[in-house]
Amino acid sequence: MSAIGFTDARIMLRRNIRHAMRYPMIAYLIALPVVFLLLFVYVFGGTMGAGLPTSGTDSYLQYVVPGVLLLTVAGGVTGPAISVAQDLSEGIITRFRTMNIARSAVLGGHVLGNLIQLLLATVAVTLIAVLMGFRAPAGPWGWLGAAALLALVSYALCWLGVAFGVYARGVESASNLPMPIMILPLLGSGFVPTESMPSWMQWFADHQPFTPFIETLRSLLFGTPVGSNAWLSLAWIVVIGVGGWLWARRLYERKPLRTA
Amino acid sequence: MxxxxxxxxxxxxxxxxxxxxxxxxxxxxxxxxxxxxxxxxxxxxxxxxxxxxxxxxxxxxxxxxxxxxxxxxxxxxxxxxxxxxxxxxxxxxxxxxxxxxxxxxxxxxxxxxxxxxxxxxxxxxxxxxxxxxxxxxxxxxxxxxxxxxxxxxxxxxxxxxxxxxxxxxxxxxxxxxxxxxxxxxxxxxxxxxxxxxxxxxxxxxxxxxxxxxxxxxxxxxxxRLVPGGRIRLEFDDPTVLRAAAVALGSGEPDDETLALEVASDGSLASLRDVMDRLDRDGVEARSLTIHTPDLDDVFFALTGHDVDAREGVAS
Missing domain, CATH: 3.40.50.300 (P-loop containing nucleotide triphosphate hydrolases)
Known part of the structure; x- marks a missing residue:
């Protein structure tokens, strides 16, 4: 990216952060996973924990936190989808397109602005989990790896969210489109081991991207061997991120102008 | 240039x-x-x-x-x-x-x-x-x-x-x-x-x-491509309308709307002329409106059709 391109992206980022400060969506990003965490640990935890090798509410807490963190990240698809759709409905994007601005700056600004909020939300949810008694035996490298994984998944999902935002016909549909993505962490190994599911569901759970994400995160945090899940996760990150980026860019170039 | x-x-x-x-x-x-x-x-x-x-x-x-x-x-x-x-x-x-x-x-x-x-x-x-x-x-x-x-x-x-x-x-x-x-x-x-x-x-x-x-x-x-403006007069009944058409000696009386339109360049003189002629024959008009050339007239003059007739064309 040229120097001008970098400057433009920074200006757009500042604009998106200003939007975020004025209309804080970050509260929703934190609230939903925290409600799930409380619900699953304190309401279902006793029963759900019974199905684990070491039963009990506390061991279920240790089991469910990686899933809840991925749930947080998945919720982040909505942010860029809404912010981009809002821009497109405002007509300001039409103005940007008549200006000599680096092409990548507009969508890039949305990705970065939402990514920052999402990472802050993930840190907040992690802190709440720790307050509830979550203890991961991982050393600094394990935590660093976990942070890197969450950041990469977040970045990829933000591009997908931007693509949803450009694809959507309005702000409302932009906030509904990411729904399937937000449900995916629940249909993986985040809340119960996939072996406990009916076989067709287990097949789906084992082959969708969030299961390797969750398993890799769990291994990094608990110091168990990561195995093939790491490569699988990286592959999914590239597929989602590059796919979202290409889709978003293509749609953005072709998006008909707002006329009425 | x-x-x-x-x-x-x-x-x-x-x-x-x-x-x-x-x-x-x-x-x-x-x-x-x-x-x-x-x-x-x-x-x-x-x-x-x-x-x-x-x-x-x-x-x-x-x-x-x-x-x-x-x-x-x-x-x-x-x-x-x-x-x-x-x-x-x-x-x-x-x-x-x-x-x-x-x-x-x-x-x-x-x-x-x-x-x-x-x-x-x-x-x-x-x-x-x-x-x-x-x-x-x-x-x-x-x-x-x-x-x-x-x-x-x-x-x-x-x-x-x-x-x-x-x-x-x-x-x-x-x-x-x-x-x-x-x-x-x-x-x-x-x-x-x-x-x-x-x-x-x-x-x-x-x-x-x-x-x-x-x-x-x-x-x-x-x-210059557009015909000048016009004065539109409306009357209470067809008899008065006919009398007005005779008094003014121009314009097509419209029996349905009881209206008569005559050409005018929008000047005070042309308006006075119309009123003088009506007065002379004792014809009362119900209302009078002055039309200056607008987009409709320009369009009609240039294309032979009205602006309104063009709905449904993509923008």
Whole structure:
């Protein structure tokens, strides 16, 4: 990216952060996973924990936190989808397109602005989990790896969210489109081991991207061997991120102008 | 004389809808040019192509000497567009919107601040500068929109129906701004549905219909193509209508509407003449209206059909 391109992206980022400060969506990003965490640990935890090798509410807490963190990240698809759709409905994007601005700056600004909020939300949810008694035996490298994984998944999902935002016909549909993505962490190994599911569901759970994400995160945090899940996760990150980026860019170039 | 805007054989279709069917147009630098036509004539499409938002199907378009297809960046650096729909950031304040434009045009910190303050002052937005746009009226949004276009002092400004939907006061204000810009040497291309607006602001006018330019010239030249105005009289019953037709010796009485129209150049003398003739024969008219030539008349004269008959044409 040229120097001008970098400057433009920074200006757009500042604009998106200003939007975020004025209309804080970050509260929703934190609230939903925290409600799930409380619900699953304190309401279902006793029963759900019974199905684990070491039963009990506390061991279920240790089991469910990686899933809840991925749930947080998945919720982040909505942010860029809404912010981009809002821009497109405002007509300001039409103005940007008549200006000599680096092409990548507009969508890039949305990705970065939402990514920052999402990472802050993930840190907040992690802190709440720790307050509830979550203890991961991982050393600094394990935590660093976990942070890197969450950041990469977040970045990829933000591009997908931007693509949803450009694809959507309005702000409302932009906030509904990411729904399937937000449900995916629940249909993986985040809340119960996939072996406990009916076989067709287990097949789906084992082959969708969030299961390797969750398993890799769990291994990094608990110091168990990561195995093939790491490569699988990286592959999914590239597929989602590059796919979202290409889709978003293509749609953005072709998006008909707002006329009425 | 150099051309700020040069268009040759421009064509554009959306699917089977031919929106622009071979447009030629030349706008000299530093002049105000009006593109006059009803909804669906192709005005907005033309402006979108000139401002690099849409690609033409064929033809050549040069803005400030740069080709819109091959050198869009150079074109974008020279132009500003204020469209029909407000292109402002609704989540920022007026001042932040202007500052965003100054930043994106890389004006530099102190120059940017100065320019923002200057435009807030000029567009009467100082009091509202730090308020969110949700509190702005329609006229204020439109003023901010235009101010944002002018932050970088573009050489060429496109105004797409700049006064549509504005109240008379905001409209007069918009006209004042256009005149100021023109006086400062900015080239302006504006689109409008109103003949009086084109007449008031533009040095030259092109009349667009069905994607074709049907007439081009100075306002005076165009008005010469249009028959003069007329006086319309309405009466209480057919007998009086007939008596009036005899008294005036011209016009076709319409029995259904009980109305009679006679040609008039809009002068007091012609009005007095009509009233004198009616008085002399003791004919009472129920009402009298004076029509000056409007877009409908220009259209009818140039194309032989009404503006209204053109619904359903893609814009």
């Amino acid at each position: 150099t051309s700020a805007i040069a268009i040759h054989a421009l064509r554009k279709s959306f699917g089977t809808d031919v929106v622009l069917d071979g447009i030629d147009l030349d706008v000299a630098a530093g002049t105000v040019y009006a593109l006059l036509g009803p909804n669906g004539a192709g005005k907005t499409t033309t402006v979108h192509i000139l401002s690099t938002l849409l690609a033409p199907d064929s033809g050549e378009v040069r803005i400030a000497g740069h080709d819109v297809v091959r050198e869009p960046a150079a074109v974008r650096a020279a132009i500003g567009l204020t469209g029909q729909f407000s292109a402002v950031d609704g989540l920022l304040t007026g001042e932040e919107n202007l500052q965003l434009m100054a930043d994106l045009r890389h004006l530099g910190r102190s120059e940017g601040r100065r320019r923002v303050a200057e435009l807030l002052e000029r567009f009467d937005l100082v009091d509202a500068a730090r308020k969110p746009l949700a509190t702005y009226s329609g006229g204020m949004r439109r003023r901010l929109d235009l101010a944002m276009t002018l932050v970088a002092r573009p050489q060429i400004v496109f105004l797409d129906e700049p006064t549509t939907g504005l109240d008379p006061r905001s409209r007069a204000e918009m006209w004042r701004v256009v005149r100021e810009l023109a006086a400062a040497g900015t080239t302006i291309l504006l689109t409008t549905q109103y003949l009086d607006e084109a007449d008031e602001l533009a040095g030259r006018i092109a009349v667009l219909d069905h994607g074709v330019i049907v007439a081009e010239g100075t306002p005076a030249e165009l008005k």
